Amino acid sequence: MLSVLVPLGAIAAAERPLSFNRDVRPILSDKCFFCHGPEESHRAADLRLDQSEAAYGVAIEPGSADASELIARILDPDPDVQMPPPETGKRVTEAELEILRRWIDQGAEYEAYWAYVQPGPVAVPEAAALESGDGAGGVEPDAGVIDSLVRAELARGPLQPAPRATRRDQLRRLHLDLTGLPPSYDQIAAFVADDRPDAYERRVNALLASPAFGEQFAEYWLDLVRFADTVGYHGDQIHNIAPYRDYVIDAINDNLPLDRFSREQLAGDLLENPTIEQQIASGYNRLLQTTHEGGLQPKEYLAIYAADRVRNVSAVWMAATMGCAQCHDHKYDPYTSKDFYSLAAFFADIDEEKHFKNGTNALPTRREPEIDVLGRTDRLRLAELDAAIESAEAGKDSDQLKSLQKERDAIVARKQRTMVTRAIPPRTVRFLPRGNWLDESGDVMQPAVPEFLGQIGEFAGLPDEARATRLDLANWLFDVERGIGGLTARVFANRLWYLYSGRGISPTLGDFGGQGRPPTNPDLLDHLAVVLMESGWDLKATVRQIVTSETYRQAVVMRESRRKLDPYNDLAASQSGHRLPAETVRDAVLDMAGLLDHQVGGRSVRPYQPSGYYRHLNFPGRIYTPDRGRMLWRRGVYTHWQRQFLHPTLKALDAPSREECTAERPRSNTPLEALALLNDPTFVIAAKALAARVLRESDQTSSPAVIETRINTATRIAIGRDANQAERVALAGLLESEIKRFEKDPAACDAFLETPRDVSIAWPAETSAAERAAWSSVARAVLNLHETLYRP
Incomplete structure (x- = not known):
């Protein structure tokens, strides 16, 4: 990759000129484009402010803000003349007005919209002191480019890069980010003691190669594509799609x-x-989402399904809000309603008729076309068994034949049905004026990409009469030379940065359009996009470069002075700590308790949830029955996803219903979350299992020294360190009070220790019921520590 080195000090000394994309366009988009933007039908005064040729000489006089009608209208006190009109509730602030003035005085130079410009090699500033000398391994050369670009931006202001995090925090962060599971205390101790130069890189490579990496990353992909186990509409019945999740994990x-x-x-x-x-x-x-009610109007739902697909495809791969163009041209971006229905036409060959012909209230129900499949491991084993059975039949043998056939039958019984796509002759897709599915006066639409981005027929080399396909669309999305591969690369590079830093370089992960926010570090985003493209779209290679950078390995610094200068950590001056995602919270707690089932793949599972939670689900009614045995302890990625009634703990921890593409989950901190984690049966059982583990791994006396050792054992398991003095005092006090409470109330003690019939807790025989219950309370507190549920 081409790199041009310039002195870091020279960049720091230079005054940064205003950029139209970074500084000006967001103001115009927010305050002006609704009336003076891309949408033609509602454009006021025939004025566009998103194009220089339309704005110059009419609203803007380059080089003279005082002579520009744009500035005059903003300042005019007459409400009939003032812009934006007072009735819109919008106004240009003093700071925004100063930016517009400066930009016009500097020449009012427009720029091609950043998201649609092909990313290329960036000039990489020279950065010094990239190694902290802690012996945890240096940075790879490519990762050093990330640090140079981040520090060049920091050099323009007063913020300094944070120091490296402690080795413990580095390893916890890495394990939680890449696998969703915390490192053990022994793993942390081994890493702290490992003085090999490549110690850190060894851990990165091992975690990227772990099956848990696919499970953790799949959770984000499933949010993007709105994966769920139910149809979403009407009765929210089951649809068979779990094998798709296994495909994502395996891929x-x-x-x-x-x-x-x-x-x-x-x-x-x-x-x-x-x-x-x-x-x-x-x-x-x-x-x-699909509906299967008896009284549906097929044409209405064909329009709904088409719009759903356009929204998702454009959001997932283009970070575009094309759903806005269903009824009118986009007000802020160059997407037209024609573009919307042309994109919908790509999916007109998907068979939807079964939804309408076979609508039923039965549960479960088939959503044809479907196929019966086994997981990949089972498929491989089945091939081995068939060969062995053939050999046993030839040899006329165990007994062998019976044994092999029994195993084969058990595997075949695990087959699952899954919905697939089978192309049919494309149905007619019409332009729907104002999105009205009853209006059939619109033109018949052929598959086409947004007009301002090119021609799909020309891209695919199709003759004029040929119809482009979904395959042509998929190829166009990733073609760097003739398609929009550069945009797609930016979209996913931005999301990878978000996953491993807590904030997108462009903070609006789902909107690269005018209402989104431009990248805070455009060169960094372009660099990562180029890395992704030049690596052959290698996700792991790009992740590796991010997590081996010094920027990733920084400490979390929360000082008030830093928050005032960069409240959202857009400049990546330190790491961004945050609460773990919902499924990771569950996985981490079960892992600490020694309960987590590590089998990869399989059907969706039903953990404990409140009785009667499904009481309002009708057509048909539903009675929720939790799974049993090891199925209860599967990873969160396998949890049954009921769109209308998402598992309440996942919901409390901000997991989405997956009705739409979710590029970024909210992160809240409310008492409801704590109540869920303290009272969800899964977490209560996990606390008991952790307590039993702590008791098993220590002396069975109750001396102060043993109590301190047990408390340290609990915190080592949960947060990878010994408890500090304040924590030991608080937890020891909790233990003492709980022992007294349970000794006084044996019935309450027995009720608290009760577990479901298929759950077995291995308590040491020497411990009393009151001790077991009291240590369970201590474990419950430890599992709910902020640090336990926090990604450092």
């Missing part, structure tokens, strides 16, 4: 290139001789 673990990963989902059924995996992947097209 991430196999490091399937992002372009191929996406192509198989959008058009796996259109590939030549599609494999089982590619057929499963095509289930992406079936993930939308």
